[in-house]
Amino acid sequence: MTDPTVAASLAGPGDPGDRRGGSASAVPATTAPAAEPAPSLLKAGRRTGAQQGDRIFRGFATGSGAFMVALIGAIGLFLLIQAVPSLLANKGNFLTGRTFEAGDPNNLNFGILELSFVTVEVSIFALVLAMPVGLGIALFLTQYAPRRVARPFAYLVDLLAAVPSIIFGLWGAFVLAPAILPIAEFLNEHLGWFFLFQEGNVPLARGANVFTAGIVLAVMILPIITAISREVFERTPRAQIEAALALGATKWEVVRTTVLPFGRAGYISASMLGLGRALGETIALMIILAATPAMFSGSLFDGGATFASMIALSFAELNNNLSAGAFIAAGLVLFVLTFVVNAAARLIIARSGAKA
Amino acid sequence: MAKRLDLKDVDIYYGKFHAVDGVTLAVPPRSVTAFIGPSGCGKSTVLRTLNRMHEVIPGARVEGEVLLDGEDIYNSAVDPVAVRRTIGMVFQRPNPFPTMSIRDNVVAGLKLQGRRNKAELDETAERALRAANLWNEVKDRLSKPGGGLSGGQQQRLCIARAVAVQPAVLLMDEPCSALDPISTLAIEDLIAELKKDYTIVIVTHNMQQAARVSDQTAFFNLRATGEPGHLVELDDTPKMFSNPTQQATEDYISGRFG
Amino acid sequence: MTTTIDLDAPAREPTFVGVSAGRRMKNAGATALVGLAFLIALVPLIWVVYSVLANGAGAVLNSQWWSQSLNGLLARQQGGGAYHAIIGTLFQGLVCAAIATPIGIMVAVYLVEYGGRSRLARATTFMVDILTGVPSIVAALFIYAVWISIFGLGRSALAVSLALVLLMVPVVVRSSEEMLRIVPDDLREASYALGVPKWKTIVKVVIPTALSGMLTGVVLALARVMGETAPVLILVAYAPYINFNIFEGNMASLPLLMTVERNNPTDAGSYRVWGAAITLILIITLFQLLAAFLSKVTAPKTK
Ligand SMILES: Nc1ncnc2c1ncn2[C@@H]1O[C@H](COP(=O)(O)OP(=O)(O)O)[C@@H](O)[C@H]1O
Ligand SMILES: [Mg+2]
Numbered sequence: 001m002t003d004p005t006v007a008a009s010l011a012g013p014g015d016p017g018d019r020r021g022g023s024a025s026a027v028p029a030t031t032a033p034a035a036e037p038a039p040s041l042l043k044a045g046r047r048t049g050a051q052q053g054d055r056i057f058r059g060f061a062t063g064s065g066a067f068m069v070a071l072i073g074a075i076g077l078f079l080l081i082q083a084v085p086s087l088l089a090n091k092g093n094f095l096t097g098r099t100f101e102a103g104d105p106n107n108l109n110f111g112i113l114e115l116s117f118v119t120v121e122v123s124i125f126a127l128v129l130a131m132p133v134g135l136g137i138a139l140f141l142t143q144y145a146p147r148r149v150a151r152p153f154a155y156l157v158d159l160l161a162a163v164p165s166i167i168f169g170l171w172g173a174f175v176l177a178p179a180i181l182p183i184a185e186f187l188n189e190h191l192g193w194f195f196l197f198q199e200g201n202v203p204l205a206r207g208a209n210v211f212t213a214g215i216v217l218a219v220m221i222l223p224i225i226t227a228i229s230r231e232v233f234e235r236t237p238r239a240q241i242e243a244a245l246a247l248g249a250t251k252w253e254v255v256r257t258t259v260l261p262f263g264r265a266g267y268i269s270a271s272m273l274g275l276g277r278a279l280g281e282t283i284a285l286m287i288i289l290a291a292t293p294a295m296f297s298g299s300l301f302d303g304g305a306t307f308a309s310m311i312a313l314s315f316a317e318l319n320n321n322l323s324a325g326a327f328i329a330a331g332l333v334l335f336v337l338t339f340v341v342n343a344a345a346r347l348i349i350a351r352s353g354a355k356a
Numbered sequence: 357m358a359k360r361l362d363l364k365d366v367d368i369y370y371g372k373f374h375a376v377d378g379v380t381l382a383v384p385p386r387s388v389t390a391f392i393g394p395s396g397c398g399k400s401t402v403l404r405t406l407n408r409m410h411e412v413i414p415g416a417r418v419e420g421e422v423l424l425d426g427e428d429i430y431n432s433a434v435d436p437v438a439v440r441r442t443i444g445m446v447f448q449r450p451n452p453f454p455t456m457s458i459r460d461n462v463v464a465g466l467k468l469q470g471r472r473n474k475a476e477l478d479e480t481a482e483r484a485l486r487a488a489n490l491w492n493e494v495k496d497r498l499s500k501p502g503g504g505l506s507g508g509q510q511q512r513l514c515i516a517r518a519v520a521v522q523p524a525v526l527l528m529d530e531p532c533s534a535l536d537p538i539s540t541l542a543i544e545d546l547i548a549e550l551k552k553d554y555t556i557v558i559v560t561h562n563m564q565q566a567a568r569v570s571d572q573t574a575f576f577n578l579r580a581t582g583e584p585g586h587l588v589e590l591d592d593t594p595k596m597f598s599n600p601t602q603q604a605t606e607d608y609i610s611g612r613f614g
Numbered sequence: 615m616t617t618t619i620d621l622d623a624p625a626r627e628p629t630f631v632g633v634s635a636g637r638r639m640k641n642a643g644a645t646a647l648v649g650l651a652f653l654i655a656l657v658p659l660i661w662v663v664y665s666v667l668a669n670g671a672g673a674v675l676n677s678q679w680w681s682q683s684l685n686g687l688l689a690r691q692q693g694g695g696a697y698h699a700i701i702g703t704l705f706q707g708l709v710c711a712a713i714a715t716p717i718g719i720m721v722a723v724y725l726v727e728y729g730g731r732s733r734l735a736r737a738t739t740f741m742v743d744i745l746t747g748v749p750s751i752v753a754a755l756f757i758y759a760v761w762i763s764i765f766g767l768g769r770s771a772l773a774v775s776l777a778l779v780l781l782m783v784p785v786v787v788r789s790s791e792e793m794l795r796i797v798p799d800d801l802r803e804a805s806y807a808l809g810v811p812k813w814k815t816i817v818k819v820v821i822p823t824a825l826s827g828m829l830t831g832v833v834l835a836l837a838r839v840m841g842e843t844a845p846v847l848i849l850v851a852y853a854p855y856i857n858f859n860i861f862e863g864n865m866a867s868l869p870l871l872m873t874v875e876r877n878n879p880t881d882a883g884s885y886r887v888w889g890a891a892i893t894l895i896l897i898i899t900l901f902q903l904l905a906a907f908l909s910k911v912t913a914p915k916t917k
Contacts, residue, residue, distance in 0.1 A: 137651045176661075346740065
């Protein structure tokens with residue numbers, strides 16, 4: 001392996017050195033095998049086209065890097081610029097309001113509390129389902145599956161990430177929801193005393209609730225959690241594993257004493273990246289969740305809307321900047337939320353030294 | 357076109373690390389100069405300062421003067437790219453460009469410098485491959501990838517690539533260390549022929565090789581680990597191997613350490 | 615020397631000390647659980663693919679589907695096809711790729727060849743990571759805010775492509791970066807030693823060596839963004855007819871066709887939705903195969 005940091009920073013050959021006293025007397029060229037006369041280095045070395053090319057190319061590359069940095073700032077800034085007029089015109093409280101009425105630009109009354117409830121509950125529910133399964137898959141693929149099949153198996157799991165979310169949405173709404181209805185009914189009937197399983201604010205029979213949405217979301221974030229955990233688990237030092245094996249540890253004991261401690265930070269940040277994805281998922285939730293005027297009660301059998309699904313559902317009809325600004329304000333909150341979650345995940349992974 | 361090289365009190369650094377201390381030596385044209393010494397003493401480092409390859413490593417810098425026919429290659433008005441065009445280099449591991457055919461590898465330097473004339477390039481390719489004693493082995497497969505050749509052939513391909521740009525000086529960093537004995541002999545024969553046209557500096561850890569191919573030999577050493585490397589002595593090869601001036605050289609050559 | 619002899623000890627130690635039953639059970643349980651986790655992941659994959667195939671096969675087996683639009687058809691009228699939406703999806707995806715690929719590759723070149731450990735390089739890496747996690751709806755709102763609210767331009771397929779660029783660039787950067795980093799330094803040095811300037815070394819030696827993997831990454835990234843729905847919902851209106859103009863007017867795409875026809879309760883609606891779903895999956899699969907094919911044929915050869 002070449003050291004990437006060395007590769008990363010090969011200084012430009014065109015970088016000027018410090019100027020010294022010129023000892024540039026051209027010396028008579030000795031006879032050459034080829035007909036060409038030996039040129040003086042100095043003559044060949046004037047600020048040539050080559051150096052021009054180097055400067056331009058370097059400028060382009062560096063500019064592209066700087067563009068990436070500026071882009072994130074620009075996203076926040078432009079969303080803010082569009083959101084401010086609407087926030088000022090808002091008659092309700094943006095943070096604590098539970099209704100989102102933004103259709104009439106002269107009568108804006110929107111708040112994000114309701115959206116936050118649904119967004120957080122559906123994302124957490126998805127995470128609770130996906131985390132253990134993702135951990136199991138990552139362990140299976142890196143520690144248990146025979147080398148030969150581990151790769152194709154991993155590819156299968158990655159395929160889940162290639163399925164567009166709209167297709168997951170359709171599947172969730174039309175195929176999965178009716179199929180899991182008996183489970184939902186069972187939970188509601190027997191555990192209905194617990195707020196998660198109490199009667200929801202939309203009819204249970206349609207399955208257009210957080211329960212269905214969370215399961216679909218769990219499937220969607222599974223490949224993210226698995227892929228990154230796998231990468232980290234794979235990097236468990238061979239020596240540690242062999243040391244544990246040499247002590248007579250069983251496979252599971254090896255995993256528990258070496259792989260899990262080594263990969264814990266990576267697994268946690270993988271899960272947070274999954275959470276980030278869940279918070280921002282749009283179309284699948286828009287298709288699955290039934291809109292309802294009723295308030296969110298905390299039940300998994302509630303309908304409602306998340307930040308993303310509400311924006312997607314209403315945005316197409318908008319025709320004025322003030323209404324759009326209200327939704328953009330909600331989008332800004334979502335942006336900040338996912339930024340924080342993703343940044344935290346990246347920091348955890350960077351700290352742990354196991355970069356994914 | 358061969359030129360002479362003079363190093364005057366050259367100090368070489370990797371960031372804060374002082375790798376080589378105060379080297380002064382002269383390399384006459386049309387001769388082979390061998391650098392020998394224990395590993396880590398700075399042979400490659402010195403070699404790479406001779407065509408300003410040293411400075412591609414971040415933080416690396418050079419003090420002192422390196423003169424090519426009297427002209428300081430570190431003069432700020434000199435483009436390092438021009439220096440490397442004039443002073444070619446062959447590396448320890450053969451490194452043909454994997455995306456290019458054998459012919460394109462040989463003329464890569466010219467093509468990348470903007471030459472387009474096909475007839476001229478073909479002619480150069482043949483001349484360089486003949487000079488590298490590779491022509492007969494590859495003339496029927498010039499359009500095949502260079503990566504398909506054997507290690508020794510690849511190294512000769514790299515030599516052909518280096519001579520195709522008609523440098524004045526050819527630097528070689530342990531060019532045979534990754535090769536089998538037969539390929540090594542082929543390269544040694546080649547060096548003897550190239551000497552007629554080029555100034556050659558070769559790093560080798562193989563003392564028999566230094567004795568066989570070089571006209572003069574420079575022995576580098578470390579005073580202690582962590583100390584910078586330095587030039588112990590430089591002399592005609594027969595003298596170095598029979599009757600060196602320095603005790604350290606004698607010890608190293610007779611295999612008493614290193 | 616004195617030795618004490620324990621007369622009750624067996625004549626010789628057993629060769630292997632057995633593993634206790636509890637430990638063995640735990641081990642077997644863990645093995646079963648991780649295997650089960652993997653099987654659980656396969657269930658939705660197979661189920662989704664099966665549902666799409668079962669519901670959509672009828673549509674795509676009809677040749678009209680590939681050659682006609684839905685222009686002039688009523689909601690409940692059978693027939694017609696997704697040609698207009700396929701065109702839209704491909705157009706929007708290709709325009710996006712045409713913009714995102716050079717940007718992504720240049721950013722990767724910056725990170726690998728120029729950035730080193732500088733502050734800007736670290737910031738760039740971090741921001742690329744963050745951009746990977748930006749929800750598609752936020753990318754769409756950003757383009758809306760700039761393109762439509764501020765510049766006053768209309769909704770169009772081009773706006774969709776621009777939003778997709780935001781989603782595609784980080785993926786291209788990541789894969790290109792990885793490919794550039796595995797190009798051995800030997801090759802860069804060989805090129806420098808021939809007197810080739812750095813930028814030409816990058817363009818003519820480093821990038822061609824990495825090209826195979828980079829192309830594959832670009833095609834895979836494209837396959838990912840073509841299924842994105844949020845940007846098309848926000849940035850362009852649906853058209854049941856064919857539109858080749860990416861600069862203005864309504865334009866269909868497969869995801870948009872699905873969201874629109876989802877509200878169509880007739881059999882024709884279901885036909886169209888699932889037909890579009892299977893078509894989208896087919897296109898994505900095709901691009902994935904193309905990626906695999908490209909990496910095969912463009913890989914540096916040794917024979
Ligand atoms: N890229 C580098 N960065 C920092 N130190 C280096 C680098 N390359 C070589 N060195 C150091 O410089 C010294 C000389 O190395 P080198 O010239 O490779 O020795 P030789 O070729 O004689 O074996 C060694 O101490 C080595 O560790
Ligand atoms: Mg060396």
